[in-house]
Amino acid sequence: MRDNDSAIGSQGVAVPPCGAEPDATDAQSQRHPAASAPAAPAAAAPAARTAQSAPRAGGRGLLLAALGVVCFSLTFPATAWSLEGFGPWSATFLRLLLAAVLASVLVAAFRVPVPARRHWPWLAVAASGVMVGFPLLTTLALQTSTTAHAAVVVGLLPLTTALYSSLRTGARPSRVFWGAALAGAAAVIAFALHESGGAPTTGDLFLGVALLLCAAGYAEGARLVGELTGTQVVGWSLVGCLPLAVPGAAVALALEPSGGPTVHAVLGLLWVAAGSQLLGLTLWYRGLSVAGVARASQTQLAQPLLTLGWSVLLLGEDLSAAAPLTAVAVLVCIAVVRRSRT
Numbered sequence: 285m286r287d288n289d290s291a292i293g294s295q296g297v298a299v300p301p302c303g304a305e306p307d308a309t310d311a312q313s314q315r316h317p318a319a320s321a322p323a324a325p326a327a328a329a330p331a332a333r334t335a336q337s338a339p340r341a342g343g344r345g346l347l348l349a350a351l352g353v354v355c356f357s358l359t360f361p362a363t364a365w366s367l368e369g370f371g372p373w374s375a376t377f378l379r380l381l382l383a384a385v386l387a388s389v390l391v392a393a394f395r396v397p398v399p400a401r402r403h404w405p406w407l408a409v410a411a412s413g414v415m416v417g418f419p420l421l422t423t424l425a426l427q428t429s430t431t432a433h434a435a436v437v438v439g440l441l442p443l444t445t446a447l448y449s450s451l452r453t454g455a456r457p458s459r460v461f462w463g464a465a466l467a468g469a470a471a472v473i474a475f476a477l478h479e480s481g482g483a484p485t486t487g488d489l490f491l492g493v494a495l496l497l498c499a500a501g502y503a504e505g506a507r508l509v510g511e512l513t514g515t516q517v518v519g520w521s522l523v524g525c526l527p528l529a530v531p532g533a534a535v536a537l538a539l540e541p542s543g544g545p546t547v548h549a550v551l552g553l554l555w556v557a558a559g560s561q562l563l564g565l566t567l568w569y570r571g572l573s574v575a576g577v578a579r580a581s582q583t584q585l586a587q588p589l590l591t592l593g594w595s596v597l598l599l600g601e602d603l604s605a606a607a608p609l610t611a612v613a614v615l616v617c618i619a620v621v622r623r624s625r626t
Contacts, residue, residue: 383557414505514565
């Protein structure tokens with residue numbers, strides 16, 4: 285927040301023309317200097333109100349980002365539900381289609397301004413990573429991986445995003461940054477190898493590529509939040525996906541075998557489309573814009589642990605002891621990375 289100018293500096297000092305006689309008001313103010321004193325408190329009042337509202341705005345931004353993270357934490361269990369009735373390609377493109385249709389209604393109803401032409405290439409990068417690549421690859425991975433396993437691996441996302449942002453801006457991360465990032469990556473790799481019997485599975489490869497794509501999408505979306513609102517970033521990115529979502533869903537439904545929609549499959553599909561893809565991202569980017577990227581992104585530390593909890597409550601999965609331990613180890617590494625960047 286920029287420092288407010290002083291009352292004198294902002295108002296200036298009025299100097300009468302040479303030879304002019306002071307009027308009655310000037311004479312009165314000279315006799316009673318206190319009469320002009322209220323001007324300073326009146327000018328300082330907006331600064332005081334701004335200072336008081338800043339913490340409230342920051343708290344509101346953190347709350348919005350945290351709600352977005354809660355939405356994200358349900359993504360893998362909901363995706364697993366959707367796979368009960370749809371194939372991975374059908375689930376992905378139906379999810380994208382539903383989210384894009386809802387976003388079209390949203391931007392039309394609220395008359396969300398269209399981003400400038402210079403923003404569209406970066407909106408495309410954000411959409412291709414967060415709204416297409418990550419959902420498709422993680423859905424493919426969940427055919428063979430448990431949601432708990434996927435949650436731990438994808439827990440590296442904040443580290444991957446921080447690394448992408450550093451490379452994107454030309455920054456030179458410190459040794460502490462690299463040490464913590466490599467330690468977090470080593471913990472996840474060790475966990476994946478332990479769970480898969482010593483060799484990475486196809487699901488792990490899908491999750492690894494999904495991390496890279498989503499990191500690029502998150503970073504570019506967060507960068508756009510400095511110029512656009514969260515609703516603009518999410519809404520228009522999804523609207524731009526419609527030309528891909530419509531034929532993609534039609535082809536996938538026609539060619540991919542499926543068991544037919546079940547209650548779980550429909551509920552899971554509706555959640556990943558409306559809850560994760562639209563509502564969650566809108567809350568997330570809004571929180572980033574209000575509280576600042578550095579502060580609001582801290583809330584994502586809780587996502588892997590929340591997903592582990594949902595995998596037990598909603599899917600009845602049995603957690604190995606290594607899953608929560610690795611998630612906590614990654615959380616510590618992320619905290620060290622973020623502290624080294626501030």
